[in-house]
Amino acid sequence: MHVRFTLQIFAVALLVSTTAARAGILRVYPGESIQAAIDAANPGDTILVEPGEYYEDAGSIYGLRITTDNLRLIGKSKNSHSHPSDKAGQMSNRVRLIANGAQETGVYVAPAGCEYKNSACAEELQGFYLRGFSVEGYPANGIQTRWVNGFQFVRNVSVNNLNNGIYPTLSANGLVRDNISYGSLDTAMWVAGSENIRVIGNELFGSVIGFEITVSNQVQASHNKIYDNTVGIGLFHPNGAGNPPLPVMENWVIEHNHIYDNNRPNDAPDGSFQADLPPGTGVLLMGVSNHVVGKNRVANNGFVGIGILGWCSATTGTDNSCETRPPISDPAANDNQISLNTLNGNGESPPGGILDFLAADLVYFQLEVTVGAGNCFKNNKPEGLTFVSSAPNGELPSDNC
Known part of the structure; x- marks a missing residue:
C-alpha cells in the first residue's frame, strides 16, 4: 500500500514537472508584434509584453486573436500612481493595444474558426489569462471571449470601444477583476450567454450601460464601482440580448457595489434597444427572475x-414593445429579492416624459397579463426612502420574504 501511494505521488509529480517544462515564456517589445508571439506560443505559455503602443495587422478584423489553450498574456507596467483613465499615464506606463485599419474587436478569444459573428461553435477553448492591457478605440468590442471555459481578465483597461468594452459571452467559469472600462455606446462590461462568472472590484463609467447581464446563469457581481452611465446596472430579458434563452437563467447576485450618479445622457445609436433606456437609473431588472440585489x-x-419592471410594461411604446417583438420567454419578473440596500437621493431629477411618475428610490412596475410573483423588497434603508408600486395595494411586494 505504501509503495503504491509513493508511486502515485511520483506519477503526479512527473506530470506536473513535464507540464511545467513544456510551458515557455515569450517576450514582446515595442515595435514587435504581439500577434506573432501568440501565433508562436504553445498551450500553457506566458507572453510578457513590455509597455508601449502596439498597432497590430491593419488588415485583420482583430487586434489580437487567441486560439491557443491556457495562454497567459501579461502586459508589464512601469511604476505609476496615475489613474488608468489618465491618458498621459496610459501613454507612458501601460501596454496599449490601439485600433488600426480594418480591425473591429481588440482582443478576441475563441476556438479557431469560431469568429465573433458566428452563432455556433463545435469546440471549446480551455483557459485564458489577460492582465495589464489597455485596449483602445475599437468600433465593436474591446476584450471578448466566446466558447471559452476558464478565463481571467485582471487589471485591464477598456477605452472607447464603441459596442462593448469587456464582453465575456458564451463562456463559463470566468473571473473579471479590478478592470476599468469606459466610453462604450452600449455597455462598459457585459456578461452574456455565460455561466459561473465572477465580476469583482471593477470600475465602470462613461457608457450607456455600466454593467449588464443577459441570458446567463450563476453570475456574481460584487465590490464594483459604477457611475456616470445612463443606466448603472441592467439585468435584461432575452429579448434585449443577441443570444437565445438558456434552460436556466438564475442566480445573478448583485451585492456590495457602489452605484451612483448614473445620469449620463443616452447617446446609444438610434433604433437600438439601449437607445430607449431613460437616463438616471441605478439598477434596472426588466423581465428577469430569480435574482438578488x-x-x-x-x-x-x-x-x-x-x-x-415587467419586460412588456417597460417597453410599451418603443420599437422593442411586446406587440412589435413578441417575447421569446416569460416577460414577467418573478422571485427577485431586493434587500439590505442603502438608497438616497434617487428619483429627484427624472428625465422628463410619460414615465416620470416612476421616479423614486425603489420601483415595482408590472402590468403584464401574467403578473409577476414572488418578488421581495425588504430591509432596505433608510426607512423614509421613496417608492412607487403597481401592486394592487400600492405597496412594494413582499412575497416570499
Whole structure:
C-alpha cells in the first residue's frame, strides 16, 4: 500500500514537472508584434509584453486573436500612481493595444474558426489569462471571449470601444477583476450567454450601460464601482440580448457595489434597444427572475434607484414593445429579492416624459397579463426612502420574504 501511494505521488509529480517544462515564456517589445508571439506560443505559455503602443495587422478584423489553450498574456507596467483613465499615464506606463485599419474587436478569444459573428461553435477553448492591457478605440468590442471555459481578465483597461468594452459571452467559469472600462455606446462590461462568472472590484463609467447581464446563469457581481452611465446596472430579458434563452437563467447576485450618479445622457445609436433606456437609473431588472440585489449603496441616480419592471410594461411604446417583438420567454419578473440596500437621493431629477411618475428610490412596475410573483423588497434603508408600486395595494411586494 505504501509503495503504491509513493508511486502515485511520483506519477503526479512527473506530470506536473513535464507540464511545467513544456510551458515557455515569450517576450514582446515595442515595435514587435504581439500577434506573432501568440501565433508562436504553445498551450500553457506566458507572453510578457513590455509597455508601449502596439498597432497590430491593419488588415485583420482583430487586434489580437487567441486560439491557443491556457495562454497567459501579461502586459508589464512601469511604476505609476496615475489613474488608468489618465491618458498621459496610459501613454507612458501601460501596454496599449490601439485600433488600426480594418480591425473591429481588440482582443478576441475563441476556438479557431469560431469568429465573433458566428452563432455556433463545435469546440471549446480551455483557459485564458489577460492582465495589464489597455485596449483602445475599437468600433465593436474591446476584450471578448466566446466558447471559452476558464478565463481571467485582471487589471485591464477598456477605452472607447464603441459596442462593448469587456464582453465575456458564451463562456463559463470566468473571473473579471479590478478592470476599468469606459466610453462604450452600449455597455462598459457585459456578461452574456455565460455561466459561473465572477465580476469583482471593477470600475465602470462613461457608457450607456455600466454593467449588464443577459441570458446567463450563476453570475456574481460584487465590490464594483459604477457611475456616470445612463443606466448603472441592467439585468435584461432575452429579448434585449443577441443570444437565445438558456434552460436556466438564475442566480445573478448583485451585492456590495457602489452605484451612483448614473445620469449620463443616452447617446446609444438610434433604433437600438439601449437607445430607449431613460437616463438616471441605478439598477434596472426588466423581465428577469430569480435574482438578488442586496447590500449595495445606490445614490443620486436622478430617475430610479433600483427598479423591477415587467419586460412588456417597460417597453410599451418603443420599437422593442411586446406587440412589435413578441417575447421569446416569460416577460414577467418573478422571485427577485431586493434587500439590505442603502438608497438616497434617487428619483429627484427624472428625465422628463410619460414615465416620470416612476421616479423614486425603489420601483415595482408590472402590468403584464401574467403578473409577476414572488418578488421581495425588504430591509432596505433608510426607512423614509421613496417608492412607487403597481401592486394592487400600492405597496412594494413582499412575497416570499
